[in-house]
Amino acid sequence: MERFEFNYPAAKPLAGRAEAGVVGSGDLEALYEPDTASALKIIVTTSVDGSHTLWQNFFNRLSALRELPAGRLDINDFGATPGVARLRIEQVFEEAENAN
Amino acid sequence: MSNVANNAASRGDYWFAELTKDATPVNGLCPSVKAADGKLNDQPVRFIAVVPDKNNQYPRAAGGEVGLLEGWNLAKVVNDVIDADANATTKRAIVAVIDVPSQAYGRREEAFGIHQALAGAAGAYAKARLAGHPVVGLIVGKAMSGAFLAHGYQANKLIAFKNNGVMIHAMGKESAARITLRSVDALEKLAATIPPMAYDIENYATLGLLSQLLDIADPDKATPDDISNVQNVVWQNIQDARKEGVSLSNRLGAENRASSQRVRQLMRQEW
Amino acid sequence: MPTDTDQSFIELSARQRARKLLDDGTFRELLGPFERVMSPWLEPQGIVPQADDGMVVAKGQINGQPAVVVAIEGSFQGGSMGEVSGAKMAAALELAAEDNRNGIPTQAVLLLETGGVRLQEANLGLAAIADIHAAIVDLRRYTPVIGVVAGTVGCFGGMSIAAALCSYLIVTREARLGLNGPQVIEQEAGIDEYDSRDRPFIWSMTGGEVRYHSGFVDALVKDSLNEVKDSVLAFIKAGVPATHRSDNYDYYLPKLTGFDTAQQASREVTEALFNREDRA
Numbered sequence: 001m002e003r004f005e006f007n008y009p010a011a012k013p014l015a016g017r018a019e020a021g022v023v024g025s026g027d028l029e030a031l032y033e034p035d036t037a038s039a040l041k042i043i044v045t046t047s048v049d050g051s052h053t054l055w056q057n058f059f060n061r062l063s064a065l066r067e068l069p070a071g072r073l074d075i076n077d078f079g080a081t082p083g084v085a086r087l088r089i090e091q092v093f094e095e096a097e098n099a100n
Numbered sequence: 101m102s103n104v105a106n107n108a109a110s111r112g113d114y115w116f117a118e119l120t121k122d123a124t125p126v127n128g129l130c131p132s133v134k135a136a137d138g139k140l141n142d143q144p145v146r147f148i149a150v151v152p153d154k155n156n157q158y159p160r161a162a163g164g165e166v167g168l169l170e171g172w173n174l175a176k177v178v179n180d181v182i183d184a185d186a187n188a189t190t191k192r193a194i195v196a197v198i199d200v201p202s203q204a205y206g207r208r209e210e211a212f213g214i215h216q217a218l219a220g221a222a223g224a225y226a227k228a229r230l231a232g233h234p235v236v237g238l239i240v241g242k243a244m245s246g247a248f249l250a251h252g253y254q255a256n257k258l259i260a261f262k263n264n265g266v267m268i269h270a271m272g273k274e275s276a277a278r279i280t281l282r283s284v285d286a287l288e289k290l291a292a293t294i295p296p297m298a299y300d301i302e303n304y305a306t307l308g309l310l311s312q313l314l315d316i317a318d319p320d321k322a323t324p325d326d327i328s329n330v331q332n333v334v335w336q337n338i339q340d341a342r343k344e345g346v347s348l349s350n351r352l353g354a355e356n357r358a359s360s361q362r363v364r365q366l367m368r369q370e371w
Numbered sequence: 372m373p374t375d376t377d378q379s380f381i382e383l384s385a386r387q388r389a390r391k392l393l394d395d396g397t398f399r400e401l402l403g404p405f406e407r408v409m410s411p412w413l414e415p416q417g418i419v420p421q422a423d424d425g426m427v428v429a430k431g432q433i434n435g436q437p438a439v440v441v442a443i444e445g446s447f448q449g450g451s452m453g454e455v456s457g458a459k460m461a462a463a464l465e466l467a468a469e470d471n472r473n474g475i476p477t478q479a480v481l482l483l484e485t486g487g488v489r490l491q492e493a494n495l496g497l498a499a500i501a502d503i504h505a506a507i508v509d510l511r512r513y514t515p516v517i518g519v520v521a522g523t524v525g526c527f528g529g530m531s532i533a534a535a536l537c538s539y540l541i542v543t544r545e546a547r548l549g550l551n552g553p554q555v556i557e558q559e560a561g562i563d564e565y566d567s568r569d570r571p572f573i574w575s576m577t578g579g580e581v582r583y584h585s586g587f588v589d590a591l592v593k594d595s596l597n598e599v600k601d602s603v604l605a606f607i608k609a610g611v612p613a614t615h616r617s618d619n620y621d622y623y624l625p626k627l628t629g630f631d632t633a634q635q636a637s638r639e640v641t642e643a644l645f646n647r648e649d650r651a
Contacts (some may be wrong), residue, residue, distance in 0.1 A: 001417040001418065017405060022384060022421065022444055022447055023420070023446075023447050023448075024446035027446070029404070029421055031405065031422055033405065045419050045420075047419045074422070076419050076420065076421060076422065077419065078419055130628070157628065160560060160564075169628065172620045172623050172624045172627065173620075173624070175618070176621075179618065203550060205555065205556045205559035205560050205565075207564050207576065207635060208632065208635065208636040209551075210549050210551065210556065210576045210636075211581075211640070212630075212641065212645075213535075213585075213587050213645075214551075215534070215535050215550040216535040216587055216616065216617065218532050218535070219532045219533075219534075219616075220619075222508075222532055222536065223504070223508050223536050223615070223617040224618075226509075227508060227618075229505075230508065245488075245497065245528075246529060249500065249529050253497075253501035254501065254504065254505060269493060269494060269497075270488040270490065270493040270494060270496060270497045271490060271493070275558065276490055278558065279555075280490060290416070291493075294415065294416065294491070296492050296493050296494045296495040296496070297491065297493045298494075307494055307495065348501070348505050351502075357454070359410075359411055360455075360457075360495070360498075363402065363458035366402055366406070367402060367428070367463065367466060368466060370402065
């Protein structure tokens with residue numbers, strides 16, 4: 001099990017907080033909370049040892065593909081593929097956007 | 101495990117016999133469930149034990165396991181006490197003498213609802229405690245998993261012998277090792293570092309679930325002093341249970357169980 | 372009155388199940404994931420924890436009356452019971468009982484999707500299950516405690532005993548309710564006694580349908596949110612039963628002592644032995 005932290009510049013937070021997914025085999029749990037700092041702090045706890053570079057690349061790609069919201073994103077991962085990870089993160093951002 | 105004296109079928113059987121020498125046996129139970137009505141000093145007590153019966157009608161429960169008959173017989177013998185004392189101002193104590201290696205594993209057991217039989221037992225003990233009967237569990241040997249849930253875990257007070265043969269756990273070492281894909285050795289090493297996983301009674305005691313850990317030189321060959329010591333400790337626990345009330349909140353004090361207390365505090369705040 | 376579009380109950384997460392069983396707009400989660408009340412025992416063993424420890428406690432209303440729904444997330448560690456997840460369920464039941472003693476008729480519905488004790492927390496999981504048993508027996512004096520086992524995990528171990536202490540049990544065909552996991556029985560008793568890889572056999576022993584026909588559960592529903600909800604409502608309305616199944620030793624003992632154990636069990640044998648029509 002490993003834990004990594006990543007930080008990306010971000011303009012504005014989403015409307016509220018949200019969660020998506022479960023810590024099941026091949027899945028992950030994503031928790032997003034908005035805040036006023038102009039960055040997205042991402043904390044990944046993963047069952048996949050040695051995956052720092054994979055996650056770094058994943059988030060680099062994500063930040064190039066879409067605007068990242070300001071706040072905190074916790075990811076509890078149990079071996080999700082990049083596809084599943086992307087899905088859960090988009091789910092949680094969408095819910096947070098529509099929160100309140 | 102050392103040989104038990106007096107032709108007892110198990111250490112639990114041995115201690116049941118020692119504690120019920122002057123007690124009146126309760127009839128009408130299956131051979132693997134023994135009960136007797138006696139006294140500890142001034143306190144009337146029903147003593148109950150689950151013991152091996154090599155001729156058990158259900159062969160998968162012949163080794164002292166808690167199976168279909170044991171679960172429902174426990175339910176009956178405890179409910180009978182509740183009914184008998186329904187109008188009594190002082191409810192008699194119930195002492196569970198505990199030495200149960202596991203629940204019974206078998207096809208008939210699953211099909212005929214062993215889960216329901218064990219619920220009969222657990223529910224009866226819980227009802228007795230809620231009705232004001234002091235329930236004391238005396239763990240003299242094994243107190244494992246579903247068997248312990250059915251026979252003992254609903255007690256107001258749990259007392260255990262401090263002895264290598266005393267084991268309280270959710271799953272035996274061999275099964276647990278197999279399921280977690282480890283060797284028994286590796287499991288034991290890991291378990292020793294995580295208090296709730298540990299197999300020894302000293303580690304269990306750090307969880308705050310026992311009211312007392314009792315030193316005893318040889319639990320299979322008790323001296324008269326040993327016996328009277330145990331009787332006094334059980335008697336004291338009965339007194340304490342009468343004073344402290346019917347809930348299991350006395351199990352929430354240990355540092356190793358801090359999260360259990362914290363969850364309750366937070367939930368009360370948010371309720 | 373417009374009816375909701377129905378949907379699968381099994382496919383819903385624990386949180387979604389709890390939300391949808393409560394009246395619209397009344398769902399309020401306690402000790403939710405953002406409070407991060409997590410297991411202290413998993414990370415030291417290199418296991419990724421879940422923010423809610425796999426247990427959702429939600430207060431709200433059912434049919435306008437106060438209720439708490441406690442839902443186990445079966446996808447996290449097989450729904451297994453740890454110190455925190457067990458304490459969440461126990462605490463909710465304890466507070467519901469307190470409510471009832473104070474004149475607030477809080478209902479409790481338990482969504483049971485669990486393999487039993489979480490082995491990584493062994494004795495604390497087991498102790499928490501004992502607390503749950505205690506709390507169910509306390510609460511069911513005042514108000515029916517309703518259990519739902521829908522699948523795909525089913526309900527096993529010490530939590531099958533909790534299910535059996537409930538006032539009413541609702542199951543689907545996909546569900547299983549049994550004390551011991553099939554692999555453990557096979558290991559202890561041998562493959563001839565119990566073949567853990569024979570799925571039709573497993574369901575013939577512990578599946579929802581046989582449990583219903585042999586009287587160990589009270590309702591068999593389709594995998595449908597609406598059917599589960601309707602069944603829950605019906606049992607709330609039925610109130611506390613005159614005798615809980617777990618107190619019915621006068622029924623079960625003669626059946627079990629009268630059975631010739633030269634015979635093995637099968638679905639047919641079980642359903643004949645515990646014929647529904649026999650029941651008082």
